[in-house]
Structure formats: C-alpha cells, structure tokens
Amino acid sequence: MDSWVVAMMLGASLVLGATALAAFLWGIKNGQFDDEKKMMSQVHFDDEKELNDLADQQKKREALKKKEYKPE
Amino acid sequence: MSKVKCDHCHLEFSDSVMIHDGEYRFCCNGCRGIFHLLKDEGLESFYSKMGDTTLAPPTEQFEASSNFDTPAFHERFVTLDKEGLSQVSLVIEGIHCAACVWLNEKALHKMDGVIEANINYTNNKARITWDANALKLSAIIDMIRAIGYNAFPYDASFQEVRANKERKEYYLRMAVATFAAMNMMWIAVAQYAGYFTGITQDIKTILNIAEWFLATPVLFYSGWVFYRGAYYGLRNRAVTMDLLVVTGSSLAYLYSIYITVFEKGEAYFDSVAMIITFVLFGKFLEVLSRKNAADTLDVMSKHIPSEVTIIEGETVRDVNVNEVKVGDIIRIRSGERCAIDGVVMSGEGNFDESNLTGESEPIFKRPSDVIISGTTSIDALLTYKATKDFAHSTLSNLVNLLENALSHKPNIEKLANRLSQHFSSTILFLAIGTFWFWYFWPHSFDRSLMVGISVIIIACPCALALATPVATLVGLALGAKRGILFKSAAQIETMAKASMVVLDKTGTITQGRPEVVYATIHEIFNPHILYSLTKASKHPISRGVAEYLERTDETVAQILLEDVHEIPARGVVARLDGKMIVGGNALLMRDSTIEIESASDKSLFYYAVDGVLAATYELRDLPKEKALESINALKKFGLRVVMLTGDHERAAKRVADEVGIDEVHAHLSPEQKAAFIEMAHTEGHVVVMAGDGVNDLLALARADIGISMGSGSDIAIEVSDVVLLNDSLTSLAEAFAISRRTYGLIKQNLGISLVYNSITIPLAMMGYVIPLIAAISMSFSSLLVVGNSMRSRWMYK
Structure with a gap:
C-alpha cells in the first residue's frame, strides 16, 4: 500500500468531519440550539x-x- | 351525563352546560371567540398540532393595552435595531405546548408590520421585531390576548444579552476543540503504535501533517481566550495560568511544526489540542456559573413606577416621574406605589411600609403625615404634595446606594487563583532551567528544547484548571437538591471562609407574621362570627387570629355579617341580629367603652359582643421551626452569630433569647444595618448576611455573601448571592455545611493535581516524557480530579 492512500483517506475523512462540524457551528450561531x-x-x-x-x-x-x- | 370536550381548550364538561354552536361545543364564550378567530385566520391546524394537551380557558379583564403605547413604556422596554425596526422582549403567559408556540408565532407573523416573532419554548420569552410606523405595539399585545394568551414586557438587559453571547462563543470554541481533539486521538493511536512497532518516515509525516491541520484551529481559535487572558495578565504584571497554557501550547506547536518539516523526532500536536480542550472546558464551567452583578439593578428599577398622576387645578394627567417638581400635587390610589416623597394634603388610608422598615404592620396616614417613596398604598386614596423631586426621593437614593454597594462588593481572592500564580511562575522557571541545564550538558539544541517544553506540557494545568470548577459544580448540585441556590460558584468558596453571620429578625429568624400564642375566653361565643369578622380585614393581626381559629376548629366557616367596616389602626366592627360585634386592639375597646385589663406591651386582639368582652388573644411573631438547633449548628461552625433588626429592643431581645443569640442590635435603619456590616469588615470579618426584605437590601449587597429567603421580596432575591427556597434556618446551616465541604473538596483536588505534578515534573526534567506519556498523564490526572469530586457527591447524601 502506498502512503498516498493513507494520505487520501485521512484527508477525505477529515474533510467529511469538518463539513459536519461546519454545519453544527452554523446551527449554534443561528440560535437553533438556544x-x-x-x-x-x-x-x-x-x-x-x-x-x-x-x-x-x-x-x-x-x-x-x-x-x-x-x-x- | 356524557362528558364532551370543548373544541378550543379540550377540557371536558357535561354536554348540558356547553355552548352549542352548530357542530361545535364550547365551554365558554372566550373559547368560542378564539376558535372562530383561528378559523378565520386559517390557523385551525393548531388543534391538530395540539394533540392531547388541554389549554386553560381564556380569562378576561386585562389591563388596558394602551399602556404599551405610552412613551414611558417605549423608553424602558423598546429598543431599535440597526435597520430602524422596533424590538421588544415579552414574557408570554399561557404557553402549554409546542403548538402554542407555533400558534403565537404564526398569528404574529400574519400581522402586517411584524417582521419577526421568536418565542422561546423553554422560558416563554418572546422577542418581537416590528415596524413601528406600520403597527402599534398595543395591536400586537391585543392579538396575543385575542388568541387566548397574555403578554408582559420584561427588560432584556444588556448584561443578559452579553452573557448569552459569551456562552454561545464558548460553545463554538468548545465544539471546534472537541472535534479536533477527538479526531487527533485516532491519528495519535497510529502514531503511538508506530512508535513501538516501527513506522516509515513518510507515513509519520502524513500523520503529523494531519495533526498539524487539526491543531491549528484549536490553538488559534479555541485557544484565543487564553492568549487574551495571558495578554491582560502581562499588562497587569501578573503571571497567570493563561500565560502558562499559552507558552506551553504555543511552544509545543512550534516545536512540532519544526519536527514535521525536518522529519525528525516526535510531534506534540495531540498534547496541544488536549491542553486547550481540557482547560477550555474548565473555563467554560466557570463562565456558566458566573453571576452578573449589574442585572440586579434592572430589577430594582422595574419596581419604580415610571409615571405618576398629578393634579393641576382641575386637570388630572399622567406625567413621567422625572418631570415632577417640588410642590406638585400627586394623586395616589389604592394599590399604587409612591415614586416621590411628600406630605399628605387630603384623604387618608393605610400604607404598607414593610418595603423600607421590614415591619408588616400597615401605617395609617392622614393629612400632614409624610409619604415615603417606595411604600405602597393599601387602601388609601389621597393627594399629597411632593417635597422632593424624583432624583432626591428615598427610593432613588436607595437605588443609588445599592448601586454603590454592589460595585464595591468585597472580593475574596480565590485559592486556585493565588495558587496558580505561584504555580505558573515556578513551572516556567523550571522549564527554562531544564533547557539550559540540558543544553550545557551538552546535548543538541533540539533535544534540550524538547525536554524543556515537555516540562511545561506535563505540568500543564489540566487537572488544576478542572479542580475548582468541577468541585464547585458538585457543591451547586448538592445545594440545589436541598433548595439552596448558590447564584455563582465562586460564592461557595467565600462562604466557606465566613467568620460571622448576621441575621435579620423579622422573616428570617421569625416567621414574619404574628401567631396566637395565648387565648383567654371570657364568655362563650360563636366562633363562626369571630372568624367572619377577622376574615373581613387584611391586617396581619386579624389574619393571625383567623388562622388560629382555622387551626383549632376545622368546622369554622364564614357567615354573613351586616355593616362590616374596618376602622384603621383600631380593628373591625360589624352587626349581626342587632348585636354589636367588635374585634380589635385596646384603643377600639376604649372607644366602644368596653372594660379591659390594663394595657400590656404585647400585641393583643380583643373580641366583644354587645359591649361584653368575650375573648382576648395574645399574638406574637414566633421564631421559625428548629431555629434554636440551626443557630447552635452555626455556632458550632465557629461563626459569630449576630441579630440585626429594625424592631424595638424588647421584642428583639426576647426572640434572641429564644433562639440562643447573644449579640443583638435593635432599632436599626437600613443604612445602619449596612454600616454595621461595613464595621465588621474593618474588623477583618468575612460576613454572611441573611435577610428577606427591602430593608435588608443594602446590608445584603454590602455583605460578602447575601442570603435571602425564597419568600422574600424579589429585589432581595436578586441582590443576594444565595437563595434559600424553603425559607428555613436549617437550610442556612446546611448551606454553610455544603460550602465548607465544597471548599474542602477544592483543596483536595488542588492537592491531587499538585502531588501529581511533583511526580511527573521530575520525570520530564530527566527527559523521559514522550508524547504518549504526556497524553496519558494529562487524561489520568483530570480523571483523578473529576473522580474525586464525584466520590464526594455520592458520599454526601
């Protein structure tokens, strides 16, 4: 297994996670959890x-x- | 007969009493009106959304909504936003279910001119934005009332808004930090595995870069509060915990970047994220339990009437309190609160001065008597001449004094703060020392730097930062379970250090209302008549007798008396079957030429039928249950117990003897009470004051800790730091026990984290700390502190 596979998978999962985080932050800012x-x-x-x-x-x-x- | 549901409120009634309206059934006209209104507005889906919940049928007779359009109202409650739209905060009454929230929002949104209506389901507060040019506020209020709810304005103070904003900001920062730290742990698992079993350099670099990517927002976004804190600390020439956190994490961050780029050694990104996340969590707990001192003044000003009615010749008009000049004639009706000091011109009646004096007896006023602002007319309709303008009246003075007292509230330095200062400078010193020692050993610059940084990281105050907040949180929870509300966590520590407790008499030690302690029956009489007579008056003495009758005889009931009238400051007179019935004090008896024994200093209630004395009741304000035991418990804590009262010497002494207090100061004005506390401060005491009335306000605000009774006046509750919901003195003693226990817990926690550090720091200085050990040590020490606090929670039942 080449190391770029690790890099790609790590990158992809972090981007996915970050998207969810961004949505959550948007929700907090918007007062949805108040x-x-x-x-x-x-x-x-x-x-x-x-x-x-x-x-x-x-x-x-x-x-x-x-x-x-x-x-x- | 079968029960039928009302089509609006869903309460069940028998069919015969319902209003039939086609196929619909209603319990009252109010429900029918709302039902048709909702139908016309196209909002009938409310009923399907409501599900099984029932509503309270609407009540009528609200105050006129035109009050909401007065300039004085707008000045106080309405704000303008950036776009020039008006905003008001309301509390909506009558919200039972989520459908109610939906209905209110919908109905308001349908109105032209309403831009936004947002109702909070949890606390029933609504924020409404509307265009004042298109719509009057009264129309909005009318709409809310028309659909069966009611609305009150409330002051969404600046502080409240800011506190909410700060809390939200912390949520955001914590969300980012937690997300990054948790993801980093996965990556770290790979790294640690690689550390022990071998890993190629290129994989290691990839993992490092991913961690770098995650650590950056944690340090600079979530950790921003620490940079700010460290900066302000440095400006005040103080080495703070924030500085330690910032140096440790920034250095570790920079060092790790260096490692990543030059591909050698181990990176510490996970430690950076962990430190920030843990310490941020501790800080957040502190923010959650902080109190805003300035909020209280808003509440105070809410109790000041904003308008008064003045009479100019023939015309009567309402003016803003600030426009009243000395010499103006002001009219006061029953139930109104006076805003301005003055002298009575005409009319008479009873005033409730308990606000200022703490004594519950109404004061009867007639022409040329003095009116004090802040007192409330019970039944008086009178006109009086203003002798002072608003700014110089007693009530405004009280607000000013209070403001002053709150801003000068003594601040006891917190143990953790004091400790962390020494701790921080020691660690920084040790780290620099370690670096130089290693460098001159001689070792490479990299290696020495790494060892130096590892000292800061391992010492980094995760456990220390959690020690106090977690312990106080446990204390708050223990208190809340027993009806003791500490408004701010920091107060627990101050309370534990208290050396003196000052108690108000009326309402704090005693029950605050007279009770019959001794009854003498001279002639047999019908208790129903006496009961009806005493029920006719709201005077505390009459009420005390009525309660006594209820207690001793369960069958007692009211009967109809004729010609009932109350003679102010005397008692009640009535007639039944041609017999004259009188009940009241010695003066009334003398007036009705009834022979009584010589007057005593006790509060006596006489009852006479047709000129013959039938019974005498002796009343007294009795100490609360278990007062003696509680005061003894306080003494056992080593506290100096003092009683202050506005009452006269004799009454004070008697109560004090009963509950075992040796030090009594009687006949004190509110200012003198505050001065007494001030004096105790100069003697070096940490003072806890317990009181319940407005007359205790200043003293409560001055004391290190003000404790109020849950049944006390709202202002007293606002000003105080601790509220005893069940009013009992037992909880006062318990509050001390909890605060001392919590303080002990704080000390234990700080001890644990210090001992922990004294083991791990030497390890770090010897250079044994790799990232894995740093991470494990940090989590383990935090777990120890949290676990220790939880243990205390389970043990103290």
Whole structure:
C-alpha cells in the first residue's frame, strides 16, 4: 500500500468531519440550539407551509429595507 | 351525563352546560371567540398540532393595552435595531405546548408590520421585531390576548444579552476543540503504535501533517481566550495560568511544526489540542456559573413606577416621574406605589411600609403625615404634595446606594487563583532551567528544547484548571437538591471562609407574621362570627387570629355579617341580629367603652359582643421551626452569630433569647444595618448576611455573601448571592455545611493535581516524557480530579 492512500483517506475523512462540524457551528450561531425544548418538539410542525411562512417574513423585511413596503 | 370536550381548550364538561354552536361545543364564550378567530385566520391546524394537551380557558379583564403605547413604556422596554425596526422582549403567559408556540408565532407573523416573532419554548420569552410606523405595539399585545394568551414586557438587559453571547462563543470554541481533539486521538493511536512497532518516515509525516491541520484551529481559535487572558495578565504584571497554557501550547506547536518539516523526532500536536480542550472546558464551567452583578439593578428599577398622576387645578394627567417638581400635587390610589416623597394634603388610608422598615404592620396616614417613596398604598386614596423631586426621593437614593454597594462588593481572592500564580511562575522557571541545564550538558539544541517544553506540557494545568470548577459544580448540585441556590460558584468558596453571620429578625429568624400564642375566653361565643369578622380585614393581626381559629376548629366557616367596616389602626366592627360585634386592639375597646385589663406591651386582639368582652388573644411573631438547633449548628461552625433588626429592643431581645443569640442590635435603619456590616469588615470579618426584605437590601449587597429567603421580596432575591427556597434556618446551616465541604473538596483536588505534578515534573526534567506519556498523564490526572469530586457527591447524601 502506498502512503498516498493513507494520505487520501485521512484527508477525505477529515474533510467529511469538518463539513459536519461546519454545519453544527452554523446551527449554534443561528440560535437553533438556544431553546432545547423547542428544538425537540417544533420538528413536528415543520412542513412546506412553515417554509413559505419563513420566506414571506424574509420578503417583508427586504421590502421594508427598500422602503417599498406599504402596509395595507 | 356524557362528558364532551370543548373544541378550543379540550377540557371536558357535561354536554348540558356547553355552548352549542352548530357542530361545535364550547365551554365558554372566550373559547368560542378564539376558535372562530383561528378559523378565520386559517390557523385551525393548531388543534391538530395540539394533540392531547388541554389549554386553560381564556380569562378576561386585562389591563388596558394602551399602556404599551405610552412613551414611558417605549423608553424602558423598546429598543431599535440597526435597520430602524422596533424590538421588544415579552414574557408570554399561557404557553402549554409546542403548538402554542407555533400558534403565537404564526398569528404574529400574519400581522402586517411584524417582521419577526421568536418565542422561546423553554422560558416563554418572546422577542418581537416590528415596524413601528406600520403597527402599534398595543395591536400586537391585543392579538396575543385575542388568541387566548397574555403578554408582559420584561427588560432584556444588556448584561443578559452579553452573557448569552459569551456562552454561545464558548460553545463554538468548545465544539471546534472537541472535534479536533477527538479526531487527533485516532491519528495519535497510529502514531503511538508506530512508535513501538516501527513506522516509515513518510507515513509519520502524513500523520503529523494531519495533526498539524487539526491543531491549528484549536490553538488559534479555541485557544484565543487564553492568549487574551495571558495578554491582560502581562499588562497587569501578573503571571497567570493563561500565560502558562499559552507558552506551553504555543511552544509545543512550534516545536512540532519544526519536527514535521525536518522529519525528525516526535510531534506534540495531540498534547496541544488536549491542553486547550481540557482547560477550555474548565473555563467554560466557570463562565456558566458566573453571576452578573449589574442585572440586579434592572430589577430594582422595574419596581419604580415610571409615571405618576398629578393634579393641576382641575386637570388630572399622567406625567413621567422625572418631570415632577417640588410642590406638585400627586394623586395616589389604592394599590399604587409612591415614586416621590411628600406630605399628605387630603384623604387618608393605610400604607404598607414593610418595603423600607421590614415591619408588616400597615401605617395609617392622614393629612400632614409624610409619604415615603417606595411604600405602597393599601387602601388609601389621597393627594399629597411632593417635597422632593424624583432624583432626591428615598427610593432613588436607595437605588443609588445599592448601586454603590454592589460595585464595591468585597472580593475574596480565590485559592486556585493565588495558587496558580505561584504555580505558573515556578513551572516556567523550571522549564527554562531544564533547557539550559540540558543544553550545557551538552546535548543538541533540539533535544534540550524538547525536554524543556515537555516540562511545561506535563505540568500543564489540566487537572488544576478542572479542580475548582468541577468541585464547585458538585457543591451547586448538592445545594440545589436541598433548595439552596448558590447564584455563582465562586460564592461557595467565600462562604466557606465566613467568620460571622448576621441575621435579620423579622422573616428570617421569625416567621414574619404574628401567631396566637395565648387565648383567654371570657364568655362563650360563636366562633363562626369571630372568624367572619377577622376574615373581613387584611391586617396581619386579624389574619393571625383567623388562622388560629382555622387551626383549632376545622368546622369554622364564614357567615354573613351586616355593616362590616374596618376602622384603621383600631380593628373591625360589624352587626349581626342587632348585636354589636367588635374585634380589635385596646384603643377600639376604649372607644366602644368596653372594660379591659390594663394595657400590656404585647400585641393583643380583643373580641366583644354587645359591649361584653368575650375573648382576648395574645399574638406574637414566633421564631421559625428548629431555629434554636440551626443557630447552635452555626455556632458550632465557629461563626459569630449576630441579630440585626429594625424592631424595638424588647421584642428583639426576647426572640434572641429564644433562639440562643447573644449579640443583638435593635432599632436599626437600613443604612445602619449596612454600616454595621461595613464595621465588621474593618474588623477583618468575612460576613454572611441573611435577610428577606427591602430593608435588608443594602446590608445584603454590602455583605460578602447575601442570603435571602425564597419568600422574600424579589429585589432581595436578586441582590443576594444565595437563595434559600424553603425559607428555613436549617437550610442556612446546611448551606454553610455544603460550602465548607465544597471548599474542602477544592483543596483536595488542588492537592491531587499538585502531588501529581511533583511526580511527573521530575520525570520530564530527566527527559523521559514522550508524547504518549504526556497524553496519558494529562487524561489520568483530570480523571483523578473529576473522580474525586464525584466520590464526594455520592458520599454526601
């Protein structure tokens, strides 16, 4: 076995691990683990509607930024 | 009859009492209103999300939501973010399940102008961001109420936000360090195996490079806190533990890079990662249990009313407290708290001054009596003239004094800190000495450097850094189990060093409410009548008698009396079947021309029917259960026990004799109590103060450790360092026992790590330490310390 195989496998597994770590760090920064109870239970209500709702909120914020947002 | 579920709250009722609405059934109109509202808004999927949980039916009659739109409210609770959006923190009441969180967030998101609503399910706190131009805050509050919940504002103080941010930062750093250290252990296994069985240089280099890759973020990202700590330490000309960690790990890191590049010897990357990870973990435990002193002042200011009602001629208006000038006429209604000092102009009524004096008796005020800010009107409706502006009123002065006391809180140096300073400089000195010794032996520069570094690495304070936090964590857990909350881990050590304990009388040693100790029955009477009479008053004496009647006779019940009215500072008068019924103090008896024995200094309650004295009750504020035993236990700890009270000498002396306290200081104002503690400090005492009222605040803040009773005022609980949830003096003694035990444990742990070092350092100096030994030694010493702490936890039941 050539030593480059060791190097490649080590590199690949470290990259995989680092990706998972990066996702975890992103989660912490995003406040996803701030509320342990919500984290566990809110999963039940996570469907397409929630995603749309989130997108709407994002739109509202952006619209407001551009000063185009007019509440009816 | 069959039970049917209400379609909103899911509580079960019999079908006949339900409101029928088509196919739906509701228990009340509130539930029906919410159900239809949710349906109209398209939020009815809430009910399927709710599952089997039941809700509390909504309650009506909230305070007007327009309060939320006043400038004073906005000034205190609303902040603006970078984009000019308003933000407010609310506590949402009535959240039972995850679906409630979902519903609130959804309903708010549907409102125009609400940008973000984030509700924390664990503590029910909500953070709402909205556009103030599009929407009033009161509309948001109305929405929350409309769907069956209620919201209160709370001050998300700067400190709280910062503490959370710091904690989050530590999470991130620890995640990186743990990830790297754990992966490195796998690589290290290959390296150690290679060390003993042979390994080709190119494989070794590959492993080294992988470790290098992993160690870099650990040292520079996770270890950043140590660099910062070392820098600030050096600026103050102090050799800190941080400096030792930084030198050890940085040198090992650089040396390992050199090894990797020139392909000779063994690299120490795994030691670098391990040191940082272990010590960071210890530091994180400390951060978790640290208390923010400044938080308390927010709570204090919450108790100050922000607006008062002033009367100008014919007009009545609410103004900000800061705008009130001396001479303004202020109106106070029952239940309101005074914000400004003054003199009563017209009206009369009872005031609760227990906030300031600690004595529970209401004070009756009539024109020309003095009003003190911070006191609360019980039933008084009166107008008074401001004699001071807000900034000079008693309440503001108290806040200022408190602020001062908290910022000057004595800080007892921690054993571990003191030790680590000497330890750090000794190790650095030894390492440099070892290096020169080896270099002049003579050995190669590489070899001598490696031996020098191994001294620092092996001594590196993994166990030392864990010794204190792990022990205090055990102490905190032991306390929590017994209803003793230490707010900050560091307080345990201070408490263990205490030499003097100061106790407040009312509410701390005694129960804080009068109880009947002696009853004399002159004429046979109907206890139901007396019970109903005493129930008509909220005065502590009346309540004490009522409780006594409940205790002695379980069948006692209220009956309807006629013409019941309370005469302030006298008692209660009523009529039944044409008979005159009076119950109250000696003054009332004299007024109703009833013969009584000569007055005594005890609190007496007389009861007379139709001008004939029927019973006399003697009441007294009794010491708590097991007070004597607990105080004896405190004395056994070698503590000097002192009692301070605002009460008069005689009452104080009596209680003191009963519970076995020799040193009593009576008739003290809150400032004098604090001054007494200050004096004890100059005598060299470490003082623990236990109290419960606002009158003890200053003293609690001044003392090295302030202990409050769980039933005490919230401000006292906030200011204090330790809270006794069950109010008993037994837990006070236990708190001392736990703190001393924990301190003993800290000493043991520090001892273990020092002994450990005294064995391994000579080994390192002789050059026997290879990376494997360094790693094993580090883990083993940390395990010893953690294990020793756990042992204590199991043994102390």
